Amino acid sequence: MERLLPNAPAAAQDFGAFLDAAVRIQDVAVVSRVLTQMKKVPAGPFLQRLEHWAPQDRLKLLGWAAHIHGIPRAATLPSTLTALFQDADPRTRVRAAVVGLVLLGRGDTIEPRQQAVKVLSDALQPSPAVELDGESVATDLAPAGANAVPLLPALLGRLETAGEARVATLGAIAAMGPEAASALPALVKRLRVPSDVSAACDALGALGVCARRAMPSLLTVATSADDDAAARAIAALDSIEASPEATSWRRLVLRYAQRCRDADAIALFSLSRDDRCAEMGKHLKAIAARSHQKWTEAEP
Secondary structure (H helix, E strand, O other), rough: OOOOOOOOOOHHHHHHHHHHHHHHOHHHHHHHHHHHHHHOOOOOHHHHOOHHHHHHHHHHHHHHHHHOOOOOOOOOOHHHHHHHHHHHOOHHHHHHHHHHHHHHHHOOOOHHHHHHHHHHHHOHHHHHHOOHHHHHHHHHHHHHHHHHHHHHHHHOOOOOHHHHHHHHHHHHHOOOOHHHHHHHHHHHOOOOOOOOHHHHHHHHHHHHHHHHHHHHHHHHHHHHOHHHHHHHHHHHHHHOOOOOOOHHHHHHHHHHHHHOOOOOHHHHOOHHHHHHHHHHHHHHHHHHHOOOOOOOOOOO
C-alpha cells in the first residue's frame, strides 16, 4: 500500500493514475489517506471511477466524497454518479444523492438535482418502499447543508415519527443554517422534549437572528437543571443575538453562578464542566455587551 501513497497528486491526471492503481488492487483505505492530504480534489476522476469499486467500498467512497472540502461545484454530474441514484442498495442511492446535492449547489432547474432530491425525499418518508435507518439517512444528509432545503418538509415530518433518529434529523436541519427558518415553530416544540432539547438548541442557534422569537423558550432551557442543554441554550441565545431584559438576565447569571462559581477549585475539578463554564461565560459576556447588562464572571 505504501507505494501508492504519493504526495497529494497535484493534477487531475496524476490523481486519476493514482486512483487507477488503487482500483486495480481494490485498496480503498489508501484512497482515504490521500483524500485527507489533498486541499483540492478533482471531482471528475474521483466520480468517474466509482463503478470500478466493490459495492461496500463504493459506499465508503460516497460517504467520504460528501465531506470532502475542495471538490468544486459542477454544472452537471457524471453518469457514473447519477446511475447510482437507481442502485439496488438503498444506502448507496442515498449517499450518491447527497454527493449530487453537494456538487450541484442550489440551481432549481437542473434535472440531476431534482432526481437527487427525489431519492432522498423517498428515503425520508415514514414508510419508504425500502425501509432505511432514519438516523443514518439524516446523518448522511448533513453535508449537503443548505442545498438540502427542498427536503426540509420531509425532515420536519420525521421529527414527529423518527424516534431515536430525531437528533440526527435536527442535525441535518441545523446544517441548513438560516435557510431553514421555516422550521422555527417545529424546533421550539422540540425544546419541550428532553431527548431532543440539546440538538434543538443547536438547530435554533444555527438559524441565527431569524430565530429571535425563540428567545423566551431558550431562556427557559438556559435556566433549567439540565447543564448540557442549558449551555447549548446560552450559546443559541448568543447566536440569535438575543437581548434579554433585566429580570431574565439576572436569572441567567444566577444560574450560571450556581453551576460555575467553583469551576477553578481543584477539589471540584471536572474538565467537561470547566470547559462548559468557560464557554458559557464567553457567550454570556457577549450577550451582556449586546443588551447593556452588567457582567461579572461566575458571580450572582
